Amino acid sequence: MTTVPPPPTHPLTAGARDAVIASRADWESAVLALSAEIHQHPELAFAEHRAAALVTGALRDAGFAARTGAFGLDTAVEATFGEGDITVAICAEYDALPGLGHACGHNIIAAAGVGAALALSRVADDLGIRVKLLGTPAEEHGGGKILMLEAGAWDDVDFSLMVHGGPGDDLHCADVRTQAVARFDVSFHGRPGHAGAPSPAGVNAANAATIGLVALGLLRQHLPDGVRANAFIAEGGEATNIIPSSTRVRAEVRADTLEAVQTAQRRILACFEGGATATGCSWSWEHAEPTYAEVVQNPVLARAWDRNLATLGRSSRPHAGSPGGSTDMGNVSQIVPSIHPLIAIEGCSSAPHTREFTDDAIGAAADAAVVDGALAMALTAVDVVARLRDGRTLVDTDTDEAERYHGR
Numbered sequence: 001m002t003t004v005p006p007p008p009t010h011p012l013t014a015g016a017r018d019a020v021i022a023s024r025a026d027w028e029s030a031v032l033a034l035s036a037e038i039h040q041h042p043e044l045a046f047a048e049h050r051a052a053a054l055v056t057g058a059l060r061d062a063g064f065a066a067r068t069g070a071f072g073l074d075t076a077v078e079a080t081f082g083e084g085d086i087t088v089a090i091c092a093e094y095d096a097l098p099g100l101g102h103a104c105g106h107n108i109i110a111a112a113g114v115g116a117a118l119a120l121s122r123v124a125d126d127l128g129i130r131v132k133l134l135g136t137p138a139e140e141h142g143g144g145k146i147l148m149l150e151a152g153a154w155d156d157v158d159f160s161l162m163v164h165g166g167p168g169d170d171l172h173c174a175d176v177r178t179q180a181v182a183r184f185d186v187s188f189h190g191r192p193g194h195a196g197a198p199s200p201a202g203v204n205a206a207n208a209a210t211i212g213l214v215a216l217g218l219l220r221q222h223l224p225d226g227v228r229a230n231a232f233i234a235e236g237g238e239a240t241n242i243i244p245s246s247t248r249v250r251a252e253v254r255a256d257t258l259e260a261v262q263t264a265q266r267r268i269l270a271c272f273e274g275g276a277t278a279t280g281c282s283w284s285w286e287h288a289e290p291t292y293a294e295v296v297q298n299p300v301l302a303r304a305w306d307r308n309l310a311t312l313g314r315s316s317r318p319h320a321g322s323p324g325g326s327t328d329m330g331n332v333s334q335i336v337p338s339i340h341p342l343i344a345i346e347g348c349s350s351a352p353h354t355r356e357f358t359d360d361a362i363g364a365a366a367d368a369a370v371v372d373g374a375l376a377m378a379l380t381a382v383d384v385v386a387r388l389r390d391g392r393t394l395v396d397t398d399t400d401e402a403e404r405y406h407g408r
Contacts, residue, residue, distance in 0.1 A: 010386040016123040020378045024371065027062075027118040031374065032367050034058055035111035039362045042096030045138035048075040051094035051110060055079075055135045058114050062121060064133070071151035073144060077135025078153070079117065082124030086388060088381045089132045089154060089336070090116045091162035091329065093139045103353050104140065105345070105361035108165035108370050112343075115374025116161070120381055127385050132157060136328070141183075143290030145328035149335065159301060159337040159384060159394060162329060163373040165366065167348040167357070170309060170316040173302035173341040177323035178295045178330055179226075180258040182265050183288040185234070186212065186249045186272045188281040193243040202243040203280050206236050209247040212275030216251075219271055226322060227264050228254045250288060256323050258293045293330040294323065298337040299396040301384060305341050308379040312372050314344075325352070337394040339380075343373045 038051045052068045052075040059079040060066040066079035077092070092113030093106045117133040124131050134153055138144035145153075154160060188209055193202025216231060223229065231251035237244030253268060255261045269285060276283035306316050329340045345365045350356035360366065384394070 010383070012127070012389055013382050013386045016126055016382045017379055019123050019126075020119045020382060021375065023119045023122045024375065027115055028371055030058060031111045031115040031118070032370060034114060035107045035367065035370050036362060038094055038107040038110055039102045042101035043094070044098060045095045045140060045142040046073070046075060046144070048094050048137050051075075052077050052135055052137070055092055055094065055110060055114060055133075059117060059133060062118055064117070064121070071148045071153050073137055073147060075135075075137040076144065076148055077133065079133040080130060081117070081121040082130045084124060084128035084130045086128065086385055087130040087132055087157050088120060088385070089134055089157040089160040090120075090377060091145070091160060092133060092135045093162070094135065095138055095140050097140055097353060100353065100355060101358045102361050103355065103358040105165040105352070105357065105366070106139070108345075108361060108366055108373070109162060110135070111370045112163050112373035112377065115370065116377035116381070119374060119378035123382065127382065129381075129385055139328055141289060143292060143328045143331075146290040146292070146331045149332055154332060154336045157336050158388070159298070160332055161301065161339055161377045161380065163341050163343050163377060165345050165361065165369045165373070166342040166352065167350060167360070168344055170314050170344045171319040171342055172316050173305045173339050174297045174299055175319035176295070176297065176340065176342050177256070178340070179254045179256055179323045179326050180261040180292055180294045180330065181252055181254045181326040182261050182291040183250070183252040184265070184285055185288050186251060186269070186283065186285045188247045188276055188283050190243075190245050190279065190281045192245040195241045195243050199243055203245070204243050205247040205279075205281050206244045208275040208279040208281040208283065209233055209236065209249050210275070211278050212249065212272035215271035215274050216268055219267060223264060223267075224255075224260065226256050227260060229264065229268055254326060256294060258291070261291070290328070290331075292326045292328050293334050295327060295330040295338075295340045296333040297339050298333070298394055300387070300394045301337060301339040301380060302341070304380040304383045305339055305376060308376045308383070309343075309372070311379070312375055314372060343369045343376070345369050
């Protein structure tokens, strides 16, 4: 494990850091109960009514101005505390996976976010900050954060934080990378006919989809490393004796960057265009949901996170692996200085999006991740506010600090 330098001392933060840590006794039990309640009652994208109400209620009871149905989404939450000139946004996710429940541990994310917001509310007046918790629905599918971003949820935010539970070890925040992903539907339209007799006038839309999928399979050999393309026929006909006049293919492409996704998507769409041309079908395509960009970890925030995780007794390590997974937090991070670190559920070796991880997302180790994640986010916010009060920015121009961190 790499030793991370301790947090810098600052006259503004000394008392605030102590107050954040001391606040744990006041909110820990309620926050862990929130995690358990959300885990016990999983809700899918844009239908997280119970979870959104629980998050809103917990913050309203603590003096936040809180509302559900924010930014045009029924299950989005906005809760604010304080009137300072620096606004810190904490994100809380709470959607589950079909058939698996909280197999990505969004109950941990939601509870840690609420805990961080409650901890920061204790020092908001002293620091002159405004704390803003954003409950963001539909991360798994639907891009709730992207819709909220477009509706102005982050327009008044100076920096944004969230934390995601995971298996294995704690990793350096800057080394946690995600992929961009685009999901889209391709539709083909032909003419029906009798499949049990000669049908020269029929135009088989299923054939167009089949040709497009075969072409996509052949294209995979020529896609760059790290690009992943998948597709299936979502609608392909209703009876074997009817030539299908319409079909729909659901496709997705992932890559390390949004630019690479868009380049690959153009090539994939050409495959489906070829299927339409070969069969005489008309075709069209549309986004199935907003396109997710890759996460940009702000280096100043990332280093502060690692330092504060270490003060809580956790040891993080570098990670040189390939990006994994996708999140709509990537789109936020492209606009607002942000971090999306992982925090280990200690002893967990199961892979996310499995039934085993659903079980690991609750219990003592998951609870420790909730509490440590909440405290690390709140302490990170305190340190970054002190930096901003000193007239420094979140642009990583401090070469000396960066080199000290990396041990060079």
